[in-house]
Amino acid sequence: MSERAGLLVRAGGELGFVPATTARAIVRLPPISPVASTPLGMALVNGRVVPVVALGSPTNVLVLCELDDEPVGFSGLDVSEVGVFAASERGVVVGEHTVPELDLLGAWRSLEPVLEPQWGDPA
Amino acid sequence: MTSAAEQAALVGALERARRALEAAEATLEQARGAASRGETQLDVLGDAARGAPLRGREVRASLGLFYEALERAKLSALNAGLEAARLGDPAGKIVLELAGDLRELVSGALAALEAHSALLAEAERERERWLEGVSQARGTITTLAKFVNAGHQQRQELAAAFAAIEQGVAPVLGADPKTARLLLEVNEQSKALAQSVAALAREPGAPSAERVREALAPLLEALAEDDAR
Numbered sequence: 001m002s003e004r005a006g007l008l009v010r011a012g013g014e015l016g017f018v019p020a021t022t023a024r025a026i027v028r029l030p031p032i033s034p035v036a037s038t039p040l041g042m043a044l045v046n047g048r049v050v051p052v053v054a055l056g057s058p059t060n061v062l063v064l065c066e067l068d069d070e071p072v073g074f075s076g077l078d079v080s081e082v083g084v085f086a087a088s089e090r091g092v093v094v095g096e097h098t099v100p101e102l103d104l105l106g107a108w109r110s111l112e113p114v115l116e117p118q119w120g121d122p123a
Numbered sequence: 124m125t126s127a128a129e130q131a132a133l134v135g136a137l138e139r140a141r142r143a144l145e146a147a148e149a150t151l152e153q154a155r156g157a158a159s160r161g162e163t164q165l166d167v168l169g170d171a172a173r174g175a176p177l178r179g180r181e182v183r184a185s186l187g188l189f190y191e192a193l194e195r196a197k198l199s200a201l202n203a204g205l206e207a208a209r210l211g212d213p214a215g216k217i218v219l220e221l222a223g224d225l226r227e228l229v230s231g232a233l234a235a236l237e238a239h240s241a242l243l244a245e246a247e248r249e250r251e252r253w254l255e256g257v258s259q260a261r262g263t264i265t266t267l268a269k270f271v272n273a274g275h276q277q278r279q280e281l282a283a284a285f286a287a288i289e290q291g292v293a294p295v296l297g298a299d300p301k302t303a304r305l306l307l308e309v310n311e312q313s314k315a316l317a318q319s320v321a322a323l324a325r326e327p328g329a330p331s332a333e334r335v336r337e338a339l340a341p342l343l344e345a346l347a348e349d350d351a352r
């Protein structure tokens with residue numbers, strides 16, 4: 001049976017899996033500045049400004065991931081476990097339960113259109 | 124005219140009233156002393172309790188530092204675990220286990236710290252209730268002191284009234300109450316002496332009874348006159 005390394009996180013009461021290939025680090029939740037006209041926030045993490053996507057009510061940590069070779073922070077996640085788990089088709093198996101992988105890349109890409117310049121909008 | 128028995132009753136009543144007045148004065152003084160001591164003790168207790176918030180803030184500040192350090196340690200353990208998981212077998216597995224153990228220990232310490240903070244908060248609430256109790260007790264003692272002072276004033280008025288009564292009864296007794304009491308005592312003791320002499324005289328063969336009676340004759344006459352009056 002194959003295994004997958006990563007994090008088990010709780011987002012809005014639901015348990016999800018974040019692979020170690022995506023999650024880079026867990027840091028204390030820094031001050032987050034909202035970006036006007038977008039659902040995104042910005043935060044300074046280890047001397048670098050990173051976009052922040054809120055996935056639930058704020059917790060005291062920010063899960064720093066790497067998506068499309070760019071660092072992206074996810075707030076609203078509560079890290080409950082870290083380790084190597086039995087792999088399943090949609091995520092990992094913990095005990096008798098299948099924990100689905102969180103589609104962080106999908107969430108991030110769905111926000112990309114709102115970041116495109118809006119031609120014709122008044123400056 | 125007042126008889127000797129009535130005078131004796133009046134003098135006795137006055138004597139009892141004076142003693143009661145003196146006892147009341149002593150009790151009032153004791154109450155005043157107790158109220159004063161209670162007030163001082165409450166002041167000391169209040170001062171000690173008022174110093175507690177400062178120490179509470181210091182304890183909370185140090186608990187905050189503990190909490191901060193443990194949170195950082197927990198994050199470090201999580202990140203170490205993440206790196207170890209990425210590393211895979213065999214070295215990664217050992218580090219992962221160590222990181223897991225560390226995270227468990229830190230979680231236990233955090234739970235204990237939270238329990239400690241809750242206890243501290245409870246202790247502070249108890250201190251507040253206690254301070255309120257001290258304040259109420261102080262109010263009660265102040266009221267008590269007012270009553271004691273009022274009692275003292277009333278005692279002074281009573282003493283003045285008593286002095287007026289003594290002055291008023293002096294003509295009735297033929298002397299001031301103290302002298303009258305002494306005269307009554309002399310009267311009583313003289314009567315007892317006369318009775319003893321009479322008993323002695325009745326004894327057969329008593330050699331000197333007649334001579335004693337002669338010696339006491341002026342006194343016995345004076346007593347007889349006093350009784351007649």
